Amino acid sequence: MLHIGLGRTASVAARLCQPKFPSVAPHWLRSDRFRGGHTLSARMSFLGKNVDTLKNMNSTTSKYAKWFVRIIHPKVIDYTFRSRSEVVNAQKFECLLVSQDEAQYMFGSVPFVFADREAAKKAFSRFIEDHVFEITTPAFDSKARPEYNGCPVKPVLLLSTPTTITKVPPANMEIFNYPAKGITVSIDITDLVRILKDSGSAKSLNKTFDFHRKFLGNTIVTPAEKKAGVRRRVSEATFVDENGSKVLVSVLGHCY
Numbered sequence: 001m002l003h004i005g006l007g008r009t010a011s012v013a014a015r016l017c018q019p020k021f022p023s024v025a026p027h028w029l030r031s032d033r034f035r036g037g038h039t040l041s042a043r044m045s046f047l048g049k050n051v052d053t054l055k056n057m058n059s060t061t062s063k064y065a066k067w068f069v070r071i072i073h074p075k076v077i078d079y080t081f082r083s084r085s086e087v088v089n090a091q092k093f094e095c096l097l098v099s100q101d102e103a104q105y106m107f108g109s110v111p112f113v114f115a116d117r118e119a120a121k122k123a124f125s126r127f128i129e130d131h132v133f134e135i136t137t138p139a140f141d142s143k144a145r146p147e148y149n150g151c152p153v154k155p156v157l158l159l160s161t162p163t164t165i166t167k168v169p170p171a172n173m174e175i176f177n178y179p180a181k182g183i184t185v186s187i188d189i190t191d192l193v194r195i196l197k198d199s200g201s202a203k204s205l206n207k208t209f210d211f212h213r214k215f216l217g218n219t220i221v222t223p224a225e226k227k228a229g230v231r232r233r234v235s236e237a238t239f240v241d242e243n244g245s246k247v248l249v250s251v252l253g254h255c256y
Contacts (some may be wrong), residue, residue, distance in 0.1 A: 047178065054097070054104040054153045057138055067135040068168065070179035071127045072096040072105070076120045088112075093123035098159060102184040106153035109141050110160050123159060132168040132176050139163045148208040187211040189241045213239040213247070 030151040053064040081088055093110035110123035127133070144156035146187070159165060168175050187195075192211050216238040235251045 038199050047175065053101060054106055054242060055101075055171075057106075057153070057155065058159070059140075062136075062138045065136075067099055068175055068178050069097040069099050069133055069135055069139070070181070071108075071129055071131050072098055072183065074124055074127050074129055074211045076124050085157070091120035093120040093127070093159070095127055095159075096183060097152070098180050098183050100178060100180060102180040102182060103186065104153055105183045106151050107144070107149065107156045108159045109144070109156050110158070111143070118230075119160070127159060130181075132179055134166040134168055134175075136164040136166075137162060147208055150208045185210045185212040189213050189239065189245045190248060194244075213241050216240055216246075217252070 047068070048066075050065050052061055052067060054067065054069070056065070057067060070094060074093070077094055079090055079092070081090060090112040091113050095108045096105050097108045098105040108127070110119050113119055116122075139157050139158045141156040146154040149156070161196045170176050174192065187209060188211060195209070214219050218235050218237040237249045237251055238246055239249065240246045
C-alpha cells in the first residue's frame with residue numbers, strides 16, 4: 001500500500017479538503033471514458049469568435065475574450081484568523097468552474113472582506129450548482145496559492161468585482177448546454193505511483209494535483225504537534241482502484 005502525506009506542505013488533491021469523503025464519485029466527477037461530444041470548433045461556432053477556453057484565461061485575454069462556465073460543487077468555507085487583537089470568524093465562497101472541456105477546470109472564489117461579512121453567503125445564493133454564467137473582464141485572487149491548488153487551471157477567478165458576471169438563462173439552450181456537465185480527473189493510483197516515482201518520494205513532491213479513486217474510509221482524527229508547537233489534526237484516508245491497488249493518504253490540518 002502506498003502511503004502519501006497530504007497537508008500544507010505536500011498536497012495531493014484539492015478535492016480531499018472536504019468535511020466528508022464520498023464513497024462514490026459525485027455526479028460532477030467523471031473519468032476519461034465518459035468524455036466525448038462535438039468538436040470544439042463545431043460547438044463554438046454559434047458563440048462567436050471571442051469565446052475562449054479556460055486554460056487561456058489570463059490578464060491579456062481578459063481584455064477582449066469571454067467565457068461560459070458552469071458552477072460545480074459550490075460551498076461556504078468557515079475559518080478563523082487573527083486581525084490585531086481580534087479573532088475573526090470568517091467565511092469565503094468557493095466552487096469549481098468548468099467550460100467546454102471537462103479536463104479544464106478551475107476554482108472560483110469570493111473571499112472574505114470586512115466591508116461585507118455576508119459576501120460568502122450571498123455568493124452561495126447566487127452561484128447555484130449547475131447554473132451557467134458568462135464571464136468577461138476576469139480578475140483573479142492574488143492571495144490564492146497555486147501550490148495548494150490541484151486544478152489543471154491554476155488561477156482562481158474572483159466571482160466579484162471587477163469580474164463581470166452575467167447569468168445565462170436555461171431558455172438559451174445552446175449556450176446553457178455549452179459548458180460540460182462535470183469534470184474529468186484523469187489521474188488514478190497508477191498515474192499517482194508513476195508521478196511519485198519520477199519525483200523520488202512523496203516528501204519531495206512539490207506539485208499539487210487531483211486524483212480520483214474509490215474512497216474506502218478514514219481513521220479517527222488525532223492531534224499531532226509540529227516543532228513550532230502548532231497542533232494540527234491528522235487523519236488517514238484509504239483509496240482503492242479497480243485492480244485492488246490501495247493508497248493511504250495522511251491528511252493534515254482542516255482537510256480531514
